Amino acid sequence: MSSTSRVRWTIAPAIAPRPLINCNRCGDIKPYRCSEKFRVNANGKRIDVWLIYRCLSCDNSWNFTILERRNRHDIEPARLAALESNDPALARRFAFDAAALRNRAGRVEESPDVTVRKELLNGEPGQADALALELRLEGTTPLRLDRLLGGELGLSRSRLQALDDRRRLTVEPDGAKALRKPVRDGLAVRIDLTGEADCRAILSAACR
Incomplete structure (x- = not known):
């Protein structure tokens, strides 16, 4: 399961x-x-x-x-x-x-430099195969979502785009082309990592 x-x-x-x-x-x-x-x-x-x-x-x-x-x-x-x-x-x-x-x-x-505080809400990263991110913003930033996810999760933008193309990555409420837009408060990002060889590394990076 x-x-x-x-x-x-x-x-x-x-x-x-x-x-x-x-x-x-x-x-x-x-x-x-x-x-x-x-x-x-x-x-x-x-x-x-x-x-x-x-x-x-x-x-x-x-x-x-x-x-x-x-x-x-x-x-x-x-x-x-x-x-x-x-x-x-x-x-x-x-x-x-x-x-x-x-x-x-x-x-x-505006500078794209940010600090990110991470809080595990529920689910054990060592046993999960999907990641659900809740983004909260303290002030505005021009930083694009793909650059934020890439930097924090250790993923290239091309890989993020590939996950998006395969519908393994979804963003609400922005939906289509959200990866290329600046980060907004309240975004919910879900990444299905089932079968990905580096699943554990990505989930671990999401929490630390």
């Missing part, structure tokens, strides 16, 4: 998106990195907050607006304290919001 090893991968971008800004020092469009520092400006009861970015070439600054002309009393005290103390987790949350950054800066440079 066939059995399935079910694994959850939590994928996080390793490098924060970088806005492409027309640097007035360099005289050209340059990528800016997040400094993980906030600038908080109080004018009476009104608060303005920016996340500071720096040009990779000359260190010129650019401010990403977080709060604008907000009444101090409308901001949770804990949130305001985190902003004033440059809380790293809060800075990271804003820095990895590619959609908000793109809305403000226009163009954004």
